[in-house]
Amino acid sequence: xxxxxxxxxxxxxxxxxxxxxxxxxxxxxxxxxxxxxxxxxxxxxxxxxxxxxxxxxxxxxxxxxxxxxxxxxxxxxxxxxxxxxxxxxxxxxxxxxxxxxxxxxxxxxxxxxxxxxxxxxxxxxxxxxxxxxxxxxxxxxxxxxxxxxxxxxxxxxxxxxxxxxxxxxxxxxxxxxxxxxxxxxxxxxxxxxxxxxxxxxxxxxxxxxxxxxxxxxxxxxxxxxxxxxxxxxxxxxxxxxxxxxxxxxxxxxxxxxxxxxxxxxxxxxxxxxxxxxxxxxxxxxxx
Ligand SMILES: Nc1ncnc2c1ncn2[C@@H]1O[C@H](COP(=O)(O)OP(=O)(O)OP(=O)(O)O)[C@@H](O)[C@H]1O
Ligand SMILES: [Mg+2]
Numbered sequence: 171x172x173x174x175x176x177x178x179x180x181x182x183x184x185x186x187x188x189x190x191x192x193x194x195x196x197x198x199x200x201x202x203x204x205x206x207x208x209x210x211x212x213x214x215x216x217x218x219x220x221x222x223x224x225x226x227x228x229x230x231x232x233x234x235x236x237x238x239x240x241x242x243x244x245x246x247x248x249x250x251x252x253x254x255x256x257x258x259x260x261x262x263x264x265x266x267x268x269x270x271x272x273x274x275x276x277x278x279x280x281x282x283x284x285x286x287x288x289x290x291x292x293x294x295x296x297x298x299x300x301x302x303x304x305x306x307x308x309x310x311x312x313x314x315x316x317x318x319x320x321x322x323x324x325x326x327x328x329x330x331x332x333x334x335x336x337x338x339x340x341x342x343x344x345x346x347x348x349x350x351x352x353x354x355x356x357x358x359x360x361x362x363x364x365x366x367x368x369x370x371x372x373x374x375x376x377x378x379x380x381x382x383x384x385x386x387x388x389x390x391x392x393x394x395x396x397x398x399x400x401x402x403x404x405x406x407x408x409x410x411x412x413x414x415x416x417x418x419x420x421x422x423x424x425x426x427x428x429x430x431x432x433x434x435x436x437x438x439x440x441x442x443x444x445x446x447x448x449x450x451x452x453x454x455x456x457x
Contacts (some may be wrong), residue, residue, distance in 0.1 A: 172349045173242065180213040184223055184233050185243060188312055193232020240312060240344060241282055247342035254278065254347065261350075264404065271350065276360035279336065279351070283315040283322070283344040283406070306381065314346035322346055325383060334370075334401050351403060353396025355429070364435040370400050371427055376448045378402075379420070380413045388423035390430045396432045421445060424452075 183202040187194030200210045214233060217223035222239030227288050235243075243324050248254045258271030261279060270280045314397065323346045326338035336348035353359075361367050371393055378385065385392070385408055392404040409419050431437040443453065 176203075176205060176209065177213050177216060178360070179205065180210060181223065181235070181239055181243060183210075184214075184217075184235050185240070185312070187233075188235060188310055191232065192310060193226045193228065193230075193234055194267060195230050195232055198434060199233065225359060234287060235283070237284060237311060237315075240315070244282070244343040244345040245280075248272075248280070248340060248345070251340065251342075253340040253342075255278070265391070272347070273341075275444060277350050278347050281319075281322070281346045281348065283318045283345075283346075285311070285315045285318040285406075312344070318406045319344045319346050321408075325405050325408050327376055328381060329383060329405070332381060334374050334399065335405070336403060351394045351401045352398060352433065353394045353401070354399070355391055356395045357390040358395040359395050361435070364431060364437055367395060367400055368427070368431045368437060371402070371446065372424075372444060374402055375423065375427075376450070379411060379448050380450070383418045384409050384416055385423050386415075386419040389426040393427075401418070420448065424448065 180199060180203055183199035184194055186202050187198040191198065196207065196214070199214070200207055203210060205213075214223065214225070217239065218225050219232075222236050224234045224236050225410060226234065229398035243259065245254070251429060252274070254272040254274050256273045257280075258273065258277075260268060261271045262265060262281075266284045268282045268284065270282070272278050272280050297446035311351060319341055323338055326335055326346070326348065329335050330337055336351050339347040339349065342348070356367070375385070375388070383405075385402065387404060387407045388402070392402060394401045394403055409415055421441070423426060428439050428444060431439070446453070446455075
């Protein structure tokens, strides 16, 4: 969707106003965009018609960005920075995200976070990692999604290239641009050499652990497999080694993987010795 310059300005005005209001009054948008009231109202009507801004009539008339409007602002940001040139198809829909193909000088994937609507509490709980949030009075879905994207991009930069993950390329608002991963989600695959993949996954879990990172949502849905190897995706909910929930998360991650291989391929591994392998604890040594 391409917007006229004044529509873009007003869309930015709504975004800016959402730092202070859940529903942004027209006066605030007007003050931000430096356009007359008539023009602002006209453009707002257009944005509402396009279904990228929502109007709410209460004691006053307020406006809020919809996710599609926020997507447009993020895409604009990437185009300006020449991170992407053209948009492609939807290549993935997760619990809390939409992933699109895009082109720069090579094919890339854009993951648009959608956290705010569903796991607001989770993001709020993890906000001690994100100091600037404290300053934002109105902690809306928009910030929840932006913080999740920021968190994912930052941790990907720590892990890449030591761990087999997509290459992190850029982040803007609630969106992360990364390299396209080959293959399919492991849940959809039938592996010919399952043991090779199981060892490979555990090796990557260990490498991440050595860098101080535990995925915390690891399962057959977040491992992509192809003939050439495997890639672990979807990192925003990671915890750090040494944090309160670290052991619990690591155990859950490893267990999810082991249960999958046991059920689907009858490959059995001992949970505790696998955890010890990840942690670098030699057999016989107390954990
Ligand atoms: N870099 C990528 N290349 C190709 N496909 C991808 C890539 N990243 C994600 N996908 C596809 O999109 C789907 C959703 O992505 P992802 O698992 O990161 O999000 P999610 O499950 O919604 O996670 P979150 O917990 O962050 O909300 C994946 O299962 C996968 O099929
Ligand atoms: Mg996922």
